[in-house]
Amino acid sequence: MSTTAVVVTAVAAFMAGFSGVAVFVRAAFVVEPLAAYGVPRAWWNGLGAAKLAGAVGLLVGFFVPVIGILAALGLILYFAGAVITVLRARAYGHVAFPLVYMAPAAAVLVLA
Numbered sequence: 001m002s003t004t005a006v007v008v009t010a011v012a013a014f015m016a017g018f019s020g021v022a023v024f025v026r027a028a029f030v031v032e033p034l035a036a037y038g039v040p041r042a043w044w045n046g047l048g049a050a051k052l053a054g055a056v057g058l059l060v061g062f063f064v065p066v067i068g069i070l071a072a073l074g075l076i077l078y079f080a081g082a083v084i085t086v087l088r089a090r091a092y093g094h095v096a097f098p099l100v101y102m103a104p105a106a107a108v109l110v111l112a
Helices: 003-024 028-036 041-060 065-088 096-111
Strands: none
Touching (some): 003 041, 028 041
């Protein structure tokens, strides 16, 4: 694994993990938009857990590469769903946020 792949994977894991923890601690910058987009509050813990699972999967991918690839795919799908949710809520100015979180996960696949 190249140095670039290691750094990109670590950044992707940090970003997904940070975002997952932010959901669990109910950080306003995460939960206020979720509420505004109409995401049911009952889903929030599951969404946070999915992000944390993706982050852990990326880190496990250092030792078991197929797990890292699957985690990256899962995070890409997760954030694609987030883009769709933002678009359905007509919050077009917010579309960039899930794309920023998706980009490192996509880069992990490119570098794999």
